[in-house]
Amino acid sequence: MSPGPRKSFDPDLALERARDVFWRRGYDGAALSALEAAMGIGRKSLYDTFGSKRELFLRALEHYGDTVIRRICEGLEDPRGAPLENLGRVLHKLQRHHASPQSHGCLLGVAMAQADPRDVELAAALRAQLARLEDAFARTFRRARADGALSADARPRELARAFVGLTQGMALVGRVTATSAVPRSMVRAALQSLAS
Amino acid sequence: MSPGPRKSFDPDLALERARDVFWRRGYDGAALSALEAAMGIGRKSLYDTFGSKRELFLRALEHYGDTVIRRICEGLEDPRGAPLENLGRVLHKLQRHHASPQSHGCLLGVAMAQADPRDVELAAALRAQLARLEDAFARTFRRARADGALSADARPRELARAFVGLTQGMALVGRVTATSAVPRSMVRAALQSLAS
Numbered sequence: 001m002s003p004g005p006r007k008s009f010d011p012d013l014a015l016e017r018a019r020d021v022f023w024r025r026g027y028d029g030a031a032l033s034a035l036e037a038a039m040g041i042g043r044k045s046l047y048d049t050f051g052s053k054r055e056l057f058l059r060a061l062e063h064y065g066d067t068v069i070r071r072i073c074e075g076l077e078d079p080r081g082a083p084l085e086n087l088g089r090v091l092h093k094l095q096r097h098h099a100s101p102q103s104h105g106c107l108l109g110v111a112m113a114q115a116d117p118r119d120v121e122l123a124a125a126l127r128a129q130l131a132r133l134e135d136a137f138a139r140t141f142r143r144a145r146a147d148g149a150l151s152a153d154a155r156p157r158e159l160a161r162a163f164v165g166l167t168q169g170m171a172l173v174g175r176v177t178a179t180s181a182v183p184r185s186m187v188r189a190a191l192q193s194l195a196s
Numbered sequence: 197m198s199p200g201p202r203k204s205f206d207p208d209l210a211l212e213r214a215r216d217v218f219w220r221r222g223y224d225g226a227a228l229s230a231l232e233a234a235m236g237i238g239r240k241s242l243y244d245t246f247g248s249k250r251e252l253f254l255r256a257l258e259h260y261g262d263t264v265i266r267r268i269c270e271g272l273e274d275p276r277g278a279p280l281e282n283l284g285r286v287l288h289k290l291q292r293h294h295a296s297p298q299s300h301g302c303l304l305g306v307a308m309a310q311a312d313p314r315d316v317e318l319a320a321a322l323r324a325q326l327a328r329l330e331d332a333f334a335r336t337f338r339r340a341r342a343d344g345a346l347s348a349d350a351r352p353r354e355l356a357r358a359f360v361g362l363t364q365g366m367a368l369v370g371r372v373t374a375t376s377a378v379p380r381s382m383v384r385a386a387l388q389s390l391a392s
Binding site: 178194 | 224308310318360361371373374379381
């Protein structure tokens with residue numbers, strides 16, 4: 001916030017703030033001036049440290065994976081809980097989050113929606129983060145099946161992909177719905193489908 | 197494609213082409229020059245006919261609802277098919293579509309991902325299109341329950357919301373996945389959940 005020149009800044013904090021601007025506004029919508037203001041640095045420092053807006057975005061995506069996505073995965077694989085209990089807790093937490101008016105959805109979803117289909121580097125970066133999530137879901141369903149909480153013919157990988165799809169859809173729809181009824185229904189139907 | 201001046205153009209066709217630019221590139225990413233080129237009109241005609249880029253986008257969204265979304269709803273409610281057969285056919289068609297390298301996802305999803313949360317008019321327009329889809333899913337599940345194809349305690353509205361979420365997620369993930377395995381898994385798991 002200081003208007004004077006500054007020689008040093010915290011690149012991690014700056015990256016987190018850039019991440020939040022991209023999260024809220026998407027890649028195209030994140031103006032350089034908004035990024036600079038949030039990061040508290042000038043254009044020269046931004047380019048010197050992060051290279052370009054595009055590289056900053058790829059770094060922000062990685063940061064998102066190492067924080068937000070990692071916490072979701074840890075929640076799914078919490079050793080203190082049974083797999084499907086962990087799943088229910090994580091989904092309800094996501095549901096509450098996406099139902100709040102402050103929710104910006106999921107940065108991965110925002111980025112996927114904007115990604116130029118020909119941009120193979122960005123697509124690969126997004127797939128890598130989605131894979132983290134899918135793998136954590138798959139391990140959760142595999143453990144649940146081993147515990148007998150899911151039937152023996154359940155397919156953990158397919159279920160994992162469906163749940164990644166569902167959570168992405170929930171994050172997206174949550175951006176424009178004002179009530180919590182819609183995401184709550186989604187979670188209830190998904191959990192119900194496992195119980196039967 | 198004619199470089200000469202033209203006095204008249206087909207507003208419907210121009211709108212459809214604008215829709216496709218927004219679909220591929222999103223709102224922020226759709227440059228006015230790209231819209232003009234696709235629509236085959238100059239900036240003055242664009243503004244005279246559609247008002248502004250924003251109004252053009254809202255019109256394109258409506259056009260998408262009256263074409264793409266309407267066809268999905270008609271597929272779900274095809275009177276010749278049993279409700280869950282219609283559902284399977286529609287989902288497999290969507291899955292094939294979103295797995296193709298040409299897929300741009302769903303215009304609603306792209307727009308939701310980019311929507312400024314404070315833009316209440318756009319959010320309402322998006323909710324209206326989502327509601328069309330949700331209602332068609334809900335009627336399908338209600339008929340399936342009445343036919344005995346779904347159990348008596350199935351909740352059509354919740355299922356409908358979950359399937360809207362899943363199809364949105366599938367459209368989104370399809371934008372960055374090169375293989376058809378992921379969307380196919382999603383559809384299989386979702387249909388499987390109804391069968392059990």
